[in-house]
Amino acid sequence: MHLTFLGKDSKPDESPTLYATDQDTYIVQGWIVTDPEILDKLEVPDGETIVEVPPGLFTHLVNDDVSGRVTSWTAPIVHVTDEGNFIVQGRRVTNSEARNQMDIPDHEDCVEIPKSALRALLSEG
Numbered sequence: 001m002h003l004t005f006l007g008k009d010s011k012p013d014e015s016p017t018l019y020a021t022d023q024d025t026y027i028v029q030g031w032i033v034t035d036p037e038i039l040d041k042l043e044v045p046d047g048e049t050i051v052e053v054p055p056g057l058f059t060h061l062v063n064d065d066v067s068g069r070v071t072s073w074t075a076p077i078v079h080v081t082d083e084g085n086f087i088v089q090g091r092r093v094t095n096s097e098a099r100n101q102m103d104i105p106d107h108e109d110c111v112e113i114p115k116s117a118l119r120a121l122l123s124e125g
Contacts, residue, residue, distance in 0.1 A: 001098045003027060007060025009053070015105065016053040020064045021098070026118055028053060028088050029102060029110045038087060042078055049092040050078065051111055052085050061122070064115075068122030076113040077121060088113065 003019040006026075010016075017029040030051030033039060044050055058070050073080055079087035090111030093099060104110060 001095050003098060003101045004064070006063040007057070009057045015103070015108065016051075016057050017102065018057050018060045019102070020115070021112070023112075024115050025112045026064075026115055027093055027098065027102075027110050027112050028057070028090065029104060029108055030057075030088065032107055032109050033087060035081075038079055038081070042087070042089070044089060047091060048089055049109055049111055050087050050089045051109055052081065052087055054085050058086075058118075058122075061118070066119060066122065068124050070121045071123040072121040074121065076111075076117050 002022040006018040006020055008015055008017045019027040021027060028051060030053035033050045033052050042050060055070060076088050076090050077086045078089045088111055090113035093110040093112050102110065
């Protein structure tokens with residue numbers, strides 16, 4: 001799997017990142033969700049996981065020739081935190097070739113979602 005870096009929302013010790021793949025998917029790297037209230041609300045099937053990212057991360061979709069902003073909060077965005085961050089659910093990235101192309105701190109993980117699923121959440125403006 002080949003990854004194309006689209007952008008990062010970086011702060012010290014924080015690095016949510018967005019990638020496009022050659023598999024017609026996006027990889028969303030974000031913080032591991034540990035909040036028990038959020039975890040209790042969600043059903044995450046085997047093979048999938050959730051990550052938390054700031055909404056600004058998706059502005060980097062423009063680097064994949066996709067415009068718009070996220071205005072719908074349905075899967076793969078399964079929750080919005082009180083702070084406005086998105087909880088994104090998708091297939092946990094276990095492909096070692098893909099993971100070796102990323103810098104993933106211990107407090108982060110990655111999910112893979114179909115491009116069409118994320119693009120469906122966008123509106124112009």
